[in-house]
Amino acid sequence: MDASGLAGGPRERMSELQEKCGLVGAVATSGCDVVESVYLGLYALQHRGQAGAGIVSRSRRKTRVHRGMGLVSEIFTPKARDYLAGHMAIGHNRYATTGRATKLRNVQPLLVDYQGGKLAIAHNGTLVNAVALRREMESLGSIFQTTTDSELILHLAARSREPTMVGRLTEALGQVAGAVTILAMDERTLVGYRDPFGFRPLVLGRTGEMILLASETCAFDLLGADCLGDVQPGEMVTIEAGRIERRQIAPPKRPLRQCIFEHIYFARPDSHVFGESVNRIRRELGAALARRHPADADLVIAVPDSSNAAALGYSLASGIPFELGLIRNHYVGRTFIQAGQAHRVSAVRLKFNPVRAVLEGQRVVVVDDSIVRGTTSRQLVQLLRKGGAREIHFRVASPPIQNPCFYGIDTPTWEELIAAGDDVEAIRAYVGATTLGYLTEADLLASVSHPDDYCLACFSGEYPTEIPARPDRVPFDSERWRRPSACGEEDA
Numbered sequence: 497m498d499a500s501g502l503a504g505g506p507r508e509r510m511s512e513l514q515e516k517c518g519l520v521g522a523v524a525t526s527g528c529d530v531v532e533s534v535y536l537g538l539y540a541l542q543h544r545g546q547a548g549a550g551i552v553s554r555s556r557r558k559t560r561v562h563r564g565m566g567l568v569s570e571i572f573t574p575k576a577r578d579y580l581a582g583h584m585a586i587g588h589n590r591y592a593t594t595g596r597a598t599k600l601r602n603v604q605p606l607l608v609d610y611q612g613g614k615l616a617i618a619h620n621g622t623l624v625n626a627v628a629l630r631r632e633m634e635s636l637g638s639i640f641q642t643t644t645d646s647e648l649i650l651h652l653a654a655r656s657r658e659p660t661m662v663g664r665l666t667e668a669l670g671q672v673a674g675a676v677t678i679l680a681m682d683e684r685t686l687v688g689y690r691d692p693f694g695f696r697p698l699v700l701g702r703t704g705e706m707i708l709l710a711s712e713t714c715a716f717d718l719l720g721a722d723c724l725g726d727v728q729p730g731e732m733v734t735i736e737a738g739r740i741e742r743r744q745i746a747p748p749k750r751p752l753r754q755c756i757f758e759h760i761y762f763a764r765p766d767s768h769v770f771g772e773s774v775n776r777i778r779r780e781l782g783a784a785l786a787r788r789h790p791a792d793a794d795l796v797i798a799v800p801d802s803s804n805a806a807a808l809g810y811s812l813a814s815g816i817p818f819e820l821g822l823i824r825n826h827y828v829g830r831t832f833i834q835a836g837q838a839h840r841v842s843a844v845r846l847k848f849n850p851v852r853a854v855l856e857g858q859r860v861v862v863v864d865d866s867i868v869r870g871t872t873s874r875q876l877v878q879l880l881r882k883g884g885a886r887e888i889h890f891r892v893a894s895p896p897i898q899n900p901c902f903y904g905i906d907t908p909t910w911e912e913l914i915a916a917g918d919d920v921e922a923i924r925a926y927v928g929a930t931t932l933g934y935l936t937e938a939d940l941l942a943s944v945s946h947p948d949d950y951c952l953a954c955f956s957g958e959y960p961t962e963i964p965a966r967p968d969r970v971p972f973d974s975e976r977w978r979r980p981s982a983c984g985e986e987d988a
Protein backbone atom coordinates (compact mmCIF):
# COMPACT_ATOMS: atom_id res chain seq x y z
CA MET A 497 0.00 0.00 0.00
CA ASP A 498 1.49 3.34 -0.95
CA ALA A 499 0.99 6.60 0.84
CA SER A 500 -2.22 7.24 -1.00
CA GLY A 501 -3.73 3.90 -0.16
CA LEU A 502 -4.15 0.92 -2.43
CA ALA A 503 -2.25 0.02 -5.53
CA GLY A 504 -1.03 3.34 -6.85
CA GLY A 505 -3.09 6.36 -7.74
CA PRO A 506 -5.09 8.62 -5.49
CA ARG A 507 -8.37 7.71 -3.86
CA GLU A 508 -11.26 10.06 -4.39
CA ARG A 509 -14.91 10.41 -3.56
CA MET A 510 -17.56 9.33 -6.04
CA SER A 511 -18.46 12.87 -6.90
CA GLU A 512 -15.07 13.47 -8.48
CA LEU A 513 -14.88 10.34 -10.57
CA GLN A 514 -18.02 10.20 -12.58
CA GLU A 515 -18.33 9.96 -16.26
CA LYS A 516 -21.95 10.80 -16.39
CA CYS A 517 -23.42 12.90 -19.18
CA GLY A 518 -26.29 15.29 -19.71
CA LEU A 519 -28.66 15.16 -22.68
CA VAL A 520 -31.11 17.76 -24.00
CA GLY A 521 -33.13 17.70 -27.21
CA ALA A 522 -35.84 19.97 -28.59
CA VAL A 523 -38.15 20.20 -31.60
CA ALA A 524 -40.18 23.32 -32.34
CA THR A 525 -43.92 22.92 -32.80
CA SER A 526 -44.27 26.48 -34.06
CA GLY A 527 -41.17 26.90 -36.21
CA CYS A 528 -39.28 28.82 -33.53
CA ASP A 529 -35.55 28.53 -32.84
CA VAL A 530 -34.88 25.87 -30.20
CA VAL A 531 -31.12 26.21 -29.86
CA GLU A 532 -31.36 28.79 -27.10
CA SER A 533 -33.49 26.31 -25.13
CA VAL A 534 -31.08 23.41 -25.68
CA TYR A 535 -28.25 25.71 -24.58
CA LEU A 536 -30.13 26.66 -21.40
CA GLY A 537 -31.03 23.01 -20.80
CA LEU A 538 -27.37 22.00 -21.04
CA TYR A 539 -26.58 24.85 -18.67
CA ALA A 540 -29.06 23.42 -16.14
CA LEU A 541 -27.42 20.00 -16.56
CA GLN A 542 -23.87 21.31 -16.22
CA HIS A 543 -23.43 19.18 -13.07
CA ARG A 544 -23.62 16.04 -15.28
CA GLY A 545 -20.51 17.02 -17.21
CA GLN A 546 -18.04 19.86 -17.31
CA ALA A 547 -15.31 18.62 -19.65
CA GLY A 548 -17.03 19.68 -22.85
CA ALA A 549 -20.35 20.10 -24.60
CA GLY A 550 -21.82 20.09 -28.06
CA ILE A 551 -25.01 20.88 -29.96
CA VAL A 552 -26.11 19.57 -33.37
CA SER A 553 -28.96 21.58 -34.88
CA ARG A 554 -31.13 21.44 -37.96
CA SER A 555 -32.47 24.48 -39.76
CA ARG A 556 -34.49 24.33 -42.98
CA ARG A 557 -31.51 23.42 -45.13
CA LYS A 558 -28.51 22.76 -42.94
CA THR A 559 -27.30 20.52 -40.15
CA ARG A 560 -24.76 22.32 -38.02
CA VAL A 561 -22.55 21.30 -35.14
CA HIS A 562 -20.61 23.22 -32.56
CA ARG A 563 -18.61 21.55 -29.84
CA GLY A 564 -15.99 22.71 -27.42
CA MET A 565 -14.05 22.03 -24.24
CA GLY A 566 -15.07 23.41 -20.88
CA LEU A 567 -18.33 24.88 -19.62
CA VAL A 568 -21.54 25.38 -21.55
CA SER A 569 -21.47 29.14 -20.95
CA GLU A 570 -17.96 29.38 -22.43
CA ILE A 571 -18.56 27.15 -25.45
CA PHE A 572 -21.85 28.51 -26.75
CA THR A 573 -21.08 32.17 -27.27
CA PRO A 574 -23.80 34.36 -28.80
CA LYS A 575 -22.02 33.97 -32.14
CA ALA A 576 -22.05 30.17 -31.87
CA ARG A 577 -25.73 30.16 -30.90
CA ASP A 578 -26.58 32.40 -33.86
CA TYR A 579 -24.70 30.02 -36.14
CA LEU A 580 -26.60 27.02 -34.74
CA ALA A 581 -30.10 28.53 -34.93
CA GLY A 582 -32.62 25.91 -35.99
CA HIS A 583 -35.96 24.27 -35.31
CA MET A 584 -34.53 20.97 -34.01
CA ALA A 585 -31.42 20.25 -31.94
CA ILE A 586 -29.75 17.81 -29.57
CA GLY A 587 -27.06 18.65 -27.02
CA HIS A 588 -24.66 16.75 -24.81
CA ASN A 589 -22.59 17.60 -21.72
CA ARG A 590 -19.52 15.50 -21.24
CA TYR A 591 -17.73 14.70 -18.03
CA ALA A 592 -14.25 13.20 -17.93
CA THR A 593 -12.28 11.90 -15.01
CA THR A 594 -9.92 14.25 -13.24
CA GLY A 595 -6.46 14.02 -14.72
CA ARG A 596 -7.64 12.24 -17.84
CA ALA A 597 -6.74 13.91 -21.09
CA THR A 598 -9.85 15.06 -22.85
CA LYS A 599 -9.83 16.00 -26.49
CA LEU A 600 -12.35 17.85 -28.58
CA ARG A 601 -12.98 14.69 -30.55
CA ASN A 602 -14.26 13.14 -27.33
CA VAL A 603 -17.11 15.61 -27.16
CA GLN A 604 -20.58 14.62 -28.42
CA PRO A 605 -23.03 14.69 -30.19
CA LEU A 606 -21.41 12.59 -32.89
CA LEU A 607 -22.46 13.58 -36.38
CA VAL A 608 -21.96 11.52 -39.55
CA ASP A 609 -22.98 11.51 -43.17
CA TYR A 610 -24.18 8.16 -44.39
CA GLN A 611 -26.22 6.94 -47.33
CA GLY A 612 -29.44 7.94 -45.54
CA GLY A 613 -28.23 11.52 -44.98
CA LYS A 614 -27.06 13.09 -41.72
CA LEU A 615 -27.29 11.26 -38.43
CA ALA A 616 -26.37 12.72 -35.04
CA ILE A 617 -26.29 10.90 -31.74
CA ALA A 618 -25.70 11.81 -28.10
CA HIS A 619 -25.27 8.97 -25.63
CA ASN A 620 -25.40 8.65 -21.86
CA GLY A 621 -24.18 5.24 -20.74
CA THR A 622 -21.73 2.54 -21.74
CA LEU A 623 -22.14 -0.46 -24.03
CA VAL A 624 -21.00 -3.64 -22.32
CA ASN A 625 -20.57 -5.49 -25.63
CA ALA A 626 -18.60 -2.69 -27.27
CA VAL A 627 -15.30 -4.54 -27.51
CA ALA A 628 -16.82 -7.65 -29.10
CA LEU A 629 -18.91 -5.59 -31.51
CA ARG A 630 -16.01 -3.44 -32.53
CA ARG A 631 -13.73 -6.40 -33.14
CA GLU A 632 -16.40 -8.03 -35.24
CA MET A 633 -17.03 -4.89 -37.28
CA GLU A 634 -13.34 -4.18 -37.78
CA SER A 635 -12.85 -7.73 -39.00
CA LEU A 636 -15.53 -6.99 -41.60
CA GLY A 637 -13.70 -3.89 -42.75
CA SER A 638 -15.29 -1.09 -40.73
CA ILE A 639 -13.00 1.85 -40.08
CA PHE A 640 -13.61 3.76 -36.87
CA GLN A 641 -12.75 7.39 -36.47
CA THR A 642 -12.84 7.28 -32.69
CA THR A 643 -12.55 4.88 -29.77
CA THR A 644 -16.05 5.66 -28.58
CA ASP A 645 -18.64 3.00 -27.96
CA SER A 646 -21.31 5.46 -29.11
CA GLU A 647 -19.83 5.39 -32.60
CA LEU A 648 -20.78 1.70 -32.80
CA ILE A 649 -24.45 2.66 -32.75
CA LEU A 650 -23.87 4.93 -35.74
CA HIS A 651 -22.05 2.17 -37.63
CA LEU A 652 -24.77 -0.36 -36.86
CA ALA A 653 -27.47 2.08 -37.98
CA ALA A 654 -25.58 2.89 -41.18
CA ARG A 655 -25.23 -0.83 -42.01
CA SER A 656 -28.95 -1.50 -41.55
CA ARG A 657 -31.11 -2.05 -44.63
CA GLU A 658 -34.18 -0.53 -43.00
CA PRO A 659 -35.56 2.33 -45.11
CA THR A 660 -35.97 4.94 -42.35
CA MET A 661 -33.66 6.41 -39.73
CA VAL A 662 -36.01 5.20 -36.99
CA GLY A 663 -35.95 1.67 -38.41
CA ARG A 664 -32.17 1.72 -38.75
CA LEU A 665 -31.73 2.97 -35.22
CA THR A 666 -34.19 0.42 -33.85
CA GLU A 667 -32.22 -2.36 -35.50
CA ALA A 668 -28.93 -0.96 -34.21
CA LEU A 669 -30.22 -0.61 -30.65
CA GLY A 670 -31.33 -4.24 -30.72
CA GLN A 671 -27.69 -5.26 -31.14
CA VAL A 672 -26.12 -3.29 -28.30
CA ALA A 673 -26.19 -4.15 -24.61
CA GLY A 674 -25.64 -2.14 -21.46
CA ALA A 675 -26.61 1.39 -20.52
CA VAL A 676 -27.97 3.14 -23.59
CA THR A 677 -29.89 6.34 -23.16
CA ILE A 678 -29.63 8.27 -26.39
CA LEU A 679 -30.90 11.22 -28.33
CA ALA A 680 -30.57 11.01 -32.10
CA MET A 681 -31.70 13.12 -35.04
CA ASP A 682 -31.61 13.26 -38.80
CA GLU A 683 -32.99 16.01 -41.02
CA ARG A 684 -36.62 15.43 -39.98
CA THR A 685 -36.93 13.45 -36.78
CA LEU A 686 -35.66 13.57 -33.22
CA VAL A 687 -35.47 10.29 -31.31
CA GLY A 688 -35.11 9.56 -27.59
CA TYR A 689 -34.53 6.07 -26.23
CA ARG A 690 -33.82 4.29 -22.93
CA ASP A 691 -32.49 0.73 -22.80
CA PRO A 692 -34.78 -1.99 -21.37
CA PHE A 693 -33.08 -1.91 -17.94
CA GLY A 694 -33.53 1.88 -17.74
CA PHE A 695 -30.08 2.51 -16.28
CA ARG A 696 -29.98 6.23 -17.08
CA PRO A 697 -32.87 8.67 -16.92
CA LEU A 698 -34.64 10.53 -19.74
CA VAL A 699 -37.74 12.69 -19.41
CA LEU A 700 -40.17 14.11 -21.93
CA GLY A 701 -41.56 17.62 -21.65
CA ARG A 702 -43.20 20.42 -23.58
CA THR A 703 -43.79 24.14 -23.66
CA GLY A 704 -46.29 25.96 -25.86
CA GLU A 705 -43.64 26.13 -28.58
CA MET A 706 -41.57 22.98 -28.39
CA ILE A 707 -41.28 19.36 -27.33
CA LEU A 708 -38.26 18.48 -25.21
CA LEU A 709 -36.25 15.53 -23.96
CA ALA A 710 -33.72 15.85 -21.13
CA SER A 711 -31.76 13.82 -18.62
CA GLU A 712 -33.37 15.57 -15.66
CA THR A 713 -36.42 17.68 -14.93
CA CYS A 714 -34.33 20.61 -13.64
CA ALA A 715 -33.68 21.43 -17.32
CA PHE A 716 -37.45 21.76 -17.83
CA ASP A 717 -37.80 24.04 -14.81
CA LEU A 718 -35.40 26.55 -16.34
CA LEU A 719 -37.30 26.45 -19.63
CA GLY A 720 -40.76 26.70 -18.07
CA ALA A 721 -41.65 23.31 -19.59
CA ASP A 722 -44.20 20.84 -18.26
CA CYS A 723 -42.86 17.37 -17.59
CA LEU A 724 -44.83 14.67 -19.42
CA GLY A 725 -43.05 11.87 -17.56
CA ASP A 726 -40.20 9.42 -18.06
CA VAL A 727 -39.30 7.83 -21.35
CA GLN A 728 -39.94 4.24 -20.30
CA PRO A 729 -37.26 1.55 -20.36
CA GLY A 730 -37.24 -0.02 -23.83
CA GLU A 731 -39.32 2.84 -25.21
CA MET A 732 -38.45 4.94 -28.25
CA VAL A 733 -39.98 8.39 -28.51
CA THR A 734 -39.97 9.98 -31.96
CA ILE A 735 -40.84 13.61 -32.52
CA GLU A 736 -41.58 14.76 -36.05
CA ALA A 737 -43.66 17.63 -37.44
CA GLY A 738 -44.87 18.56 -33.95
CA ARG A 739 -46.14 15.05 -33.18
CA ILE A 740 -44.91 12.70 -30.46
CA GLU A 741 -44.98 8.99 -31.13
CA ARG A 742 -44.15 6.53 -28.36
CA ARG A 743 -43.29 2.92 -29.15
CA GLN A 744 -42.06 0.10 -26.98
CA ILE A 745 -39.30 -1.26 -29.22
CA ALA A 746 -38.07 -3.74 -26.59
CA PRO A 747 -39.92 -5.15 -23.58
CA PRO A 748 -38.68 -3.64 -20.33
CA LYS A 749 -36.47 -6.00 -18.32
CA ARG A 750 -38.16 -6.85 -15.04
CA PRO A 751 -36.93 -5.98 -12.55
CA LEU A 752 -35.53 -2.73 -13.95
CA ARG A 753 -32.01 -1.69 -13.10
CA GLN A 754 -32.19 2.08 -12.76
CA CYS A 755 -28.99 3.54 -11.34
CA ILE A 756 -29.43 4.19 -7.61
CA PHE A 757 -26.49 6.60 -7.74
CA GLU A 758 -28.62 9.06 -9.68
CA HIS A 759 -30.42 9.57 -6.36
CA ILE A 760 -27.33 9.38 -4.15
CA TYR A 761 -25.17 11.78 -6.06
CA PHE A 762 -25.48 12.32 -9.82
CA ALA A 763 -28.77 14.15 -10.21
CA ARG A 764 -29.59 17.61 -8.93
CA PRO A 765 -31.74 17.59 -5.79
CA ASP A 766 -34.33 19.82 -7.46
CA SER A 767 -34.89 17.16 -10.15
CA HIS A 768 -37.35 14.31 -10.23
CA VAL A 769 -35.52 11.22 -11.44
CA PHE A 770 -37.21 7.87 -12.14
CA GLY A 771 -40.40 9.58 -11.00
CA GLU A 772 -39.12 10.54 -7.54
CA SER A 773 -37.86 13.68 -5.86
CA VAL A 774 -34.10 13.46 -5.49
CA ASN A 775 -34.20 15.87 -2.57
CA ARG A 776 -36.72 13.73 -0.69
CA ILE A 777 -34.66 10.59 -1.18
CA ARG A 778 -31.41 12.24 -0.10
CA ARG A 779 -33.04 13.57 3.06
CA GLU A 780 -34.36 10.11 3.78
CA LEU A 781 -30.88 8.64 3.28
CA GLY A 782 -29.53 11.13 5.83
CA ALA A 783 -32.28 10.24 8.30
CA ALA A 784 -31.56 6.52 7.83
CA LEU A 785 -27.89 7.23 8.44
CA ALA A 786 -28.75 8.99 11.71
CA ARG A 787 -30.79 5.98 12.84
CA ARG A 788 -28.17 3.43 11.81
CA HIS A 789 -25.10 5.33 13.00
CA PRO A 790 -26.03 7.83 15.71
CA ALA A 791 -23.20 10.01 17.02
CA ASP A 792 -22.56 11.87 20.23
CA ALA A 793 -21.76 15.15 18.49
CA ASP A 794 -22.32 18.91 18.62
CA LEU A 795 -23.09 19.63 14.98
CA VAL A 796 -23.72 18.10 11.54
CA ILE A 797 -22.00 19.41 8.43
CA ALA A 798 -22.20 18.42 4.76
CA VAL A 799 -19.49 17.96 2.18
CA PRO A 800 -21.07 20.47 -0.18
CA ASP A 801 -22.99 20.38 -2.45
CA SER A 802 -24.03 16.82 -3.20
CA SER A 803 -24.34 15.88 0.48
CA ASN A 804 -26.32 18.91 1.67
CA ALA A 805 -29.72 17.22 1.62
CA ALA A 806 -28.46 14.04 3.32
CA ALA A 807 -26.72 16.10 6.04
CA LEU A 808 -29.93 18.03 6.62
CA GLY A 809 -31.79 14.72 6.89
CA TYR A 810 -29.25 13.46 9.43
CA SER A 811 -29.58 16.67 11.44
CA LEU A 812 -33.39 16.63 11.48
CA ALA A 813 -33.55 12.95 12.46
CA SER A 814 -30.86 13.19 15.14
CA GLY A 815 -31.71 16.62 16.55
CA ILE A 816 -28.05 17.66 16.16
CA PRO A 817 -27.87 21.17 14.67
CA PHE A 818 -26.89 21.56 11.00
CA GLU A 819 -24.05 24.01 10.36
CA LEU A 820 -22.03 25.21 7.40
CA GLY A 821 -18.60 23.92 8.36
CA LEU A 822 -17.12 23.53 4.88
CA ILE A 823 -17.38 26.13 2.15
CA ARG A 824 -16.98 25.05 -1.42
CA ASN A 825 -15.41 27.21 -4.08
CA HIS A 826 -17.57 26.67 -7.16
CA TYR A 827 -15.13 28.21 -9.58
CA VAL A 828 -12.35 25.63 -9.39
CA GLY A 829 -12.02 24.16 -12.87
CA ARG A 830 -9.66 21.57 -14.26
CA THR A 831 -7.06 24.11 -15.34
CA PHE A 832 -7.00 25.70 -11.92
CA ILE A 833 -6.56 22.31 -10.24
CA GLN A 834 -3.55 21.63 -12.48
CA ALA A 835 -2.13 25.07 -11.63
CA GLY A 836 -2.77 24.40 -7.94
CA GLN A 837 -0.94 21.09 -8.12
CA ALA A 838 2.09 22.90 -9.48
CA HIS A 839 2.04 24.90 -6.24
CA ARG A 840 1.49 21.71 -4.20
CA VAL A 841 -2.05 22.71 -3.35
CA SER A 842 -4.42 19.73 -3.52
CA ALA A 843 -7.70 19.82 -5.39
CA VAL A 844 -9.49 19.29 -2.07
CA ARG A 845 -7.77 22.31 -0.52
CA LEU A 846 -8.66 24.40 -3.57
CA LYS A 847 -12.28 23.32 -3.48
CA PHE A 848 -13.08 23.31 0.23
CA ASN A 849 -12.27 25.57 3.13
CA PRO A 850 -13.21 24.79 6.74
CA VAL A 851 -15.06 27.42 8.79
CA ARG A 852 -13.00 27.70 11.97
CA ALA A 853 -15.64 29.78 13.77
CA VAL A 854 -18.03 26.83 13.38
CA LEU A 855 -15.65 23.90 13.93
CA GLU A 856 -13.34 25.04 16.76
CA GLY A 857 -13.42 22.50 19.59
CA GLN A 858 -16.56 20.80 18.22
CA ARG A 859 -17.49 17.15 17.83
CA VAL A 860 -18.57 17.08 14.20
CA VAL A 861 -20.68 14.68 12.13
CA VAL A 862 -19.61 15.10 8.49
CA VAL A 863 -21.93 13.58 5.88
CA ASP A 864 -20.64 12.65 2.43
CA ASP A 865 -22.39 10.87 -0.44
CA SER A 866 -19.78 8.16 -0.97
CA ILE A 867 -16.20 7.00 -0.62
CA VAL A 868 -14.53 5.57 -3.72
CA ARG A 869 -10.77 5.56 -3.33
CA GLY A 870 -10.63 7.44 -0.04
CA THR A 871 -8.07 10.14 -0.77
CA THR A 872 -10.53 13.00 -0.73
CA SER A 873 -12.20 11.77 2.45
CA ARG A 874 -8.81 11.56 4.12
CA GLN A 875 -7.88 15.07 3.02
CA LEU A 876 -11.26 16.39 4.13
CA VAL A 877 -10.75 14.92 7.60
CA GLN A 878 -7.31 16.53 7.78
CA LEU A 879 -8.83 19.81 6.67
CA LEU A 880 -11.54 19.65 9.33
CA ARG A 881 -8.99 18.86 12.03
CA LYS A 882 -6.88 21.83 10.93
CA GLY A 883 -10.08 23.86 11.09
CA GLY A 884 -10.37 23.00 14.80
CA ALA A 885 -12.76 20.00 14.86
CA ARG A 886 -12.15 17.90 17.99
CA GLU A 887 -13.88 14.72 16.81
CA ILE A 888 -14.93 13.77 13.28
CA HIS A 889 -17.72 11.25 12.85
CA PHE A 890 -17.72 10.45 9.13
CA ARG A 891 -21.09 9.29 7.79
CA VAL A 892 -21.55 8.01 4.24
CA ALA A 893 -24.97 8.18 2.56
CA SER A 894 -24.37 4.99 0.56
CA PRO A 895 -23.03 1.48 1.23
CA PRO A 896 -19.34 0.70 0.63
CA ILE A 897 -18.52 0.75 -3.11
CA GLN A 898 -16.85 -2.58 -3.70
CA ASN A 899 -17.23 -3.01 -7.46
CA PRO A 900 -16.73 -0.89 -10.57
CA CYS A 901 -19.63 0.35 -12.64
CA PHE A 902 -19.95 -0.79 -16.25
CA TYR A 903 -23.00 1.31 -17.03
CA GLY A 904 -21.75 4.78 -17.77
CA ILE A 905 -19.92 5.72 -14.60
CA ASP A 906 -16.19 5.71 -14.65
CA THR A 907 -15.44 4.18 -11.27
CA PRO A 908 -11.98 2.67 -10.89
CA THR A 909 -10.95 -0.96 -11.02
CA TRP A 910 -11.46 -3.28 -8.06
CA GLU A 911 -7.85 -2.73 -7.05
CA GLU A 912 -8.41 0.99 -6.61
CA LEU A 913 -11.69 0.85 -4.70
CA ILE A 914 -10.88 1.17 -1.02
CA ALA A 915 -13.91 -0.84 0.12
CA ALA A 916 -13.07 -3.70 -2.25
CA GLY A 917 -10.00 -4.49 -0.17
CA ASP A 918 -10.49 -2.91 3.25
CA ASP A 919 -13.16 -3.34 5.91
CA VAL A 920 -14.87 -0.38 7.57
CA GLU A 921 -12.36 -0.19 10.41
CA ALA A 922 -9.42 -0.16 8.00
CA ILE A 923 -11.11 2.55 5.95
CA ARG A 924 -11.79 4.59 9.10
CA ALA A 925 -8.14 4.31 10.08
CA TYR A 926 -7.01 5.35 6.58
CA VAL A 927 -9.41 8.27 6.43
CA GLY A 928 -8.47 9.32 9.95
CA ALA A 929 -12.00 9.80 11.28
CA THR A 930 -13.03 9.26 14.89
CA THR A 931 -15.84 6.95 13.75
CA LEU A 932 -17.10 5.88 10.32
CA GLY A 933 -20.56 4.64 9.35
CA TYR A 934 -22.10 3.61 6.01
CA LEU A 935 -25.67 2.95 4.98
CA THR A 936 -26.72 -0.60 4.18
CA GLU A 937 -28.30 -1.68 0.89
CA ALA A 938 -31.56 -2.20 2.79
CA ASP A 939 -31.45 1.41 4.07
CA LEU A 940 -30.89 2.60 0.54
CA LEU A 941 -33.77 0.63 -0.92
CA ALA A 942 -36.11 1.69 1.89
CA SER A 943 -35.78 5.28 0.64
CA VAL A 944 -37.22 4.63 -2.85
CA SER A 945 -40.76 3.75 -3.90
CA HIS A 946 -39.84 0.83 -6.19
CA PRO A 947 -36.93 -0.88 -4.49
CA ASP A 948 -36.90 -3.86 -6.87
CA ASP A 949 -36.21 -1.64 -9.85
CA TYR A 950 -32.71 -0.41 -9.04
CA CYS A 951 -29.16 -1.39 -9.90
CA LEU A 952 -26.91 -1.83 -6.86
CA ALA A 953 -24.09 -3.62 -8.64
CA CYS A 954 -21.34 -1.32 -7.39
CA PHE A 955 -22.26 -2.38 -3.86
CA SER A 956 -23.38 -5.96 -4.36
CA GLY A 957 -21.35 -7.07 -7.38
CA GLU A 958 -24.55 -8.50 -8.88
CA TYR A 959 -24.38 -7.17 -12.40
CA PRO A 960 -27.59 -7.36 -14.39
CA THR A 961 -25.75 -7.97 -17.68
CA GLU A 962 -22.66 -9.72 -18.89
CA ILE A 963 -19.76 -7.46 -18.10
CA PRO A 964 -16.55 -6.90 -20.01
CA ALA A 965 -13.53 -8.82 -18.75
CA ARG A 966 -11.98 -7.32 -15.64
CA PRO A 967 -10.31 -4.17 -16.87
CA ASP A 968 -7.05 -5.11 -15.21
CA ARG A 969 -7.09 -8.29 -17.25
CA VAL A 970 -8.13 -6.80 -20.57
CA PRO A 971 -5.04 -6.43 -22.73
CA PHE A 972 -6.22 -3.15 -24.20
CA ASP A 973 -7.88 -1.87 -21.05
CA SER A 974 -6.88 1.70 -21.83
CA GLU A 975 -9.40 1.54 -24.64
CA ARG A 976 -12.10 0.10 -22.43
CA TRP A 977 -11.61 2.73 -19.81
CA ARG A 978 -11.34 5.64 -22.15
CA ARG A 979 -14.69 7.27 -22.67
CA PRO A 980 -16.25 7.76 -26.06
CA SER A 981 -14.90 10.35 -28.37
CA ALA A 982 -16.73 12.03 -31.15
CA CYS A 983 -16.71 12.23 -34.89
CA GLY A 984 -18.22 14.71 -37.29
CA GLU A 985 -17.30 18.21 -38.26
CA GLU A 986 -15.56 20.66 -36.03
CA ASP A 987 -16.85 23.99 -37.09
CA ALA A 988 -18.71 27.13 -36.13
Ligand code: SF4
Nearest residue numbers: 755901903951953954
Ligand atom coordinates in the same frame (compact mmCIF):
# COMPACT_ATOMS: atom_id res chain seq x y z
S1 SF4 B 1 -23.14 -0.15 -10.88
FE1 SF4 B 1 -23.61 1.51 -9.39
S2 SF4 B 1 -23.15 3.45 -10.47
FE2 SF4 B 1 -23.29 1.79 -12.02
S3 SF4 B 1 -25.44 1.82 -12.76
FE3 SF4 B 1 -25.32 0.33 -11.08
S4 SF4 B 1 -25.84 1.53 -9.22
FE4 SF4 B 1 -25.31 2.98 -10.83
